[in-house]
Amino acid sequence: MENPVLVEVTRGDLVESFHRGAFALVEADGRVVASAGDIERPVFPRSAIKVFQGLQLIESGAADRFELSQEELSLACASHSGEPEHVRLAAGMLAKAGLGETRLECGCHWPFDLPVALDLARSGEAPGPLHNNCSGKHAGFLCTAVHLSEEPAGYVGAAHPVQMRAREAIEDLTGERLGADVCGTDGCSIPTYAAPLRGFAKGFAKLVSGQGVEASRSAAGKRLIEACMAEPFAMSGTKRACAALMDAAPGRVFAKTGAEGVFCGAIPELGLGFALKIDDGTTRASEALVAAVVARAFADADAGLAETYREIGFKTLRNWEKTEVGAIRPVLDA
Amino acid sequence: MENPVLVEVTRGDLVESFHRGAFALVEADGRVVASAGDIERPVFPRSAIKVFQGLQLIESGAADRFELSQEELSLACASHSGEPEHVRLAAGMLAKAGLGETRLECGCHWPFDLPVALDLARSGEAPGPLHNNCSGKHAGFLCTAVHLSEEPAGYVGAAHPVQMRAREAIEDLTGERLGADVCGTDGCSIPTYAAPLRGFAKGFAKLVSGQGVEASRSAAGKRLIEACMAEPFAMSGTKRACAALMDAAPGRVFAKTGAEGVFCGAIPELGLGFALKIDDGTTRASEALVAAVVARAFADADAGLAETYREIGFKTLRNWEKTEVGAIRPVLDA
Numbered sequence: 001m002e003n004p005v006l007v008e009v010t011r012g013d014l015v016e017s018f019h020r021g022a023f024a025l026v027e028a029d030g031r032v033v034a035s036a037g038d039i040e041r042p043v044f045p046r047s048a049i050k051v052f053q054g055l056q057l058i059e060s061g062a063a064d065r066f067e068l069s070q071e072e073l074s075l076a077c078a079s080h081s082g083e084p085e086h087v088r089l090a091a092g093m094l095a096k097a098g099l100g101e102t103r104l105e106c107g108c109h110w111p112f113d114l115p116v117a118l119d120l121a122r123s124g125e126a127p128g129p130l131h132n133n134c135s136g137k138h139a140g141f142l143c144t145a146v147h148l149s150e151e152p153a154g155y156v157g158a159a160h161p162v163q164m165r166a167r168e169a170i171e172d173l174t175g176e177r178l179g180a181d182v183c184g185t186d187g188c189s190i191p192t193y194a195a196p197l198r199g200f201a202k203g204f205a206k207l208v209s210g211q212g213v214e215a216s217r218s219a220a221g222k223r224l225i226e227a228c229m230a231e232p233f234a235m236s237g238t239k240r241a242c243a244a245l246m247d248a249a250p251g252r253v254f255a256k257t258g259a260e261g262v263f264c265g266a267i268p269e270l271g272l273g274f275a276l277k278i279d280d281g282t283t284r285a286s287e288a289l290v291a292a293v294v295a296r297a298f299a300d301a302d303a304g305l306a307e308t309y310r311e312i313g314f315k316t317l318r319n320w321e322k323t324e325v326g327a328i329r330p331v332l333d334a
Numbered sequence: 335m336e337n338p339v340l341v342e343v344t345r346g347d348l349v350e351s352f353h354r355g356a357f358a359l360v361e362a363d364g365r366v367v368a369s370a371g372d373i374e375r376p377v378f379p380r381s382a383i384k385v386f387q388g389l390q391l392i393e394s395g396a397a398d399r400f401e402l403s404q405e406e407l408s409l410a411c412a413s414h415s416g417e418p419e420h421v422r423l424a425a426g427m428l429a430k431a432g433l434g435e436t437r438l439e440c441g442c443h444w445p446f447d448l449p450v451a452l453d454l455a456r457s458g459e460a461p462g463p464l465h466n467n468c469s470g471k472h473a474g475f476l477c478t479a480v481h482l483s484e485e486p487a488g489y490v491g492a493a494h495p496v497q498m499r500a501r502e503a504i505e506d507l508t509g510e511r512l513g514a515d516v517c518g519t520d521g522c523s524i525p526t527y528a529a530p531l532r533g534f535a536k537g538f539a540k541l542v543s544g545q546g547v548e549a550s551r552s553a554a555g556k557r558l559i560e561a562c563m564a565e566p567f568a569m570s571g572t573k574r575a576c577a578a579l580m581d582a583a584p585g586r587v588f589a590k591t592g593a594e595g596v597f598c599g600a601i602p603e604l605g606l607g608f609a610l611k612i613d614d615g616t617t618r619a620s621e622a623l624v625a626a627v628v629a630r631a632f633a634d635a636d637a638g639l640a641e642t643y644r645e646i647g648f649k650t651l652r653n654w655e656k657t658e659v660g661a662i663r664p665v666l667d668a
Contacts, residue, residue: 002336009594009615011378011518011519011526012516012517012518012519013515013518014376014378014516014518014528016377016378016518016594016615017594017595017612017613017614017615018613018614019614020354020614042348043350044345044348044350106655107653107654107655107656108654109654110448110452114444114451117448117451117452118444118451118452118455119455121452121453121455121456122455122456122458124456132654181347182348183346184345184346184347184348184350184659184660185345185346185653185657185659186653186659187653187654187659188653188654189653189654189655189657192345194348260343260350260351261351278351278614279351279352279614280351280352280353280354280612280613280614280616280619281343281350281351281616282614282615282616285614319441319519319520319521319522319523320440320441320442320443320521320522320523321439321440321441321523322441323519323523325518325519325521326518
């Protein structure tokens with residue numbers, strides 16, 4: 001089955017490039033409200049389900065023990081840009097658990113956002129593990145391990161209790177069994193498990209609706225999602241898509257990007273979860289599509305807000321002289 | 335017609351993302367030696383046909399008048415990385431025509447290659463027009479205009495003689511009529527005309543074989559292509575794919591990248607031209623596919639060299655801790 005074209009990139013009067021993919025907008029019982037493409041094929045969710053991986057931070061009591069702030073909880077679910085505030089927050093989380101940055105096992109990389117990387121270079125510094133876009137999630141893992149008196153070293157391994165709990169939560173929420181056959185290693189060295197988009201979308205719907213899931217787990221999920229919606233910058237960064245999506249309707253939309261063209265999220269007031277993947281893994285397309293999916297979710301309930309998200313999904317492309325040369329546009333309704 | 339999957343990106347045991355596209359390996363008379371996908375659909379060649387656009391530099395006599403070096407001719411066909419040597423070469427070409435960098439109309443951007451951009455930031459500088467990846471091509475346009483006593487200002491416009499000559503050359507080589515209906519504006523503000531991949535591949539085959547084209551045009555094309563093969567760094571940059579493809583068989587392979595997943599090139603000794611585009615515009619896929627296409631071209635003539643290019647097309651993916659997590663692999667023969 002070929003997935004449909006969901007995003008087009010135009011130049012002049014022609015479509016220059018296009019992106020195929022799939023999305024699922026789902027209720028807590030798994031009922032599909034809207035979809036396109038194959039939503040049963042297993043895909044790696046990557047960073048789009050950091051909320052699932054972070055549930056243990058709340059459920060274990062670590063968040064309360066270390067008195068984590070809303071910003072810190074948002075950072076625990078973040079793919080952040082490595083800006084100074086993100087680095088400060090991640091270091092603060094580790095300090096609360098009595099650890100230094102050397103305990104992070106996520107590796108180092110230059111911030112993905114070019115202006116941030118250039119600022120870091122100008123300062124004469126090089127990126128450390130705190131700059132890693134996943135440092136907040138890793139700090140959260142370490143807070144949980146310390147709280148539960150587990151050995152922190154090796155917390156990225158699939159057999160470490162931290163990753164076993166993360167996998168249990170994903171299995172519970174998606175309803176899928178996640179074994180070694182669908183396990184890959186993520187960019188930050190932790191396991192990532194492939195499952196159908198429908199499952200990920202259902203998991204987010206369960207968390208925000210409280211249906212089909214233990215009350216304590218739903219409460220933990222809501223607490224994380226509300227922290228992200230309250231502090232979108234901590235979960236992403238300056239001019240980032242996740243922040244723009246959440247800033248457009250404060251407290252009403254949760255959206256989280258993942259590498260290789262993935263997005264997951266939820267519309268709490270509608271009890272809906274969503275998940276999408278662009279076949280070719282391109283972020284420009286996942287960012288356009290997610291806005292269109294949120295617009296679709298609000299189409300009946302709030303036509304004005306739906307139009308806002310349709311506008312967010314359309315991006316004019318300009319060249320180096322700022323001349324308009326084309327556009328990126330979702331084609332959900334084509 | 336759906337184009338086939340030509341490149342896969344794996345993670346663990348699964349295919350995480352994949353790229354569809356088309357390629358044409360063609361003789362000078364247009365006969366297709368090998369192909370995949372739709373090679374008749376018009377696609378924007380972008381920077382992959384800078385050799386076609388640069389023919390006027392030789393044909394007009396400007397290259398001889400200004401005594402342009404092999405490096406400078408290579409730079410005139412380049413999408414370079416904006417490294418100090420590229421900037422120096424571009425400034426030198428302009429100086430030979432008596433012009434300063436302010437005459438460039440390509441705009442400014444940070445070098446695409448992160449280490450180069452970081453070095454520039456550390457130096458306290460910001461990118462100027464000489465850093466633009468197209469500055470060599472634009473310097474070539476200006477050399478031609480000055481040599482022919484044309485007004486340099488506005489040389490990026492479709493109606494300027496420089497762009498009229500570029501269009502004539504592309505029409506001659508591809509055999510396609512290129513009107514406003516297939517015209518878009520490129521990143522560096524010049525027109526780009528969409529045409530079938532088969533046409534672009536045929537054009538390169540005509541230049542290197544001398545068949546089906548005026549002798550003077552073939553000679554000009556060979557001079558540019560030989561300059562690029564002799565000075566791959568000037569045409570690309572440190573660790574760039576174009577340089578790697580040409581360094582692997584000096585003087586035997588010409589390959590030039592274009593934005594949005596395009597590659598064009600030629601195998602002079604076989605009289606073949608090639609052109610390819612990834613549907614979704616992704617460079618990682620075009621770089622994998624082009625190596626596989628060159629391998630296919632040499633399959634019968636030089637099995638050892640074909641194997642070298644198959645190896646170039648396969649790339650192991652590692653995460654921030656250098657752990658192997660997957661691969662990018664062409665699937666031409668799947």
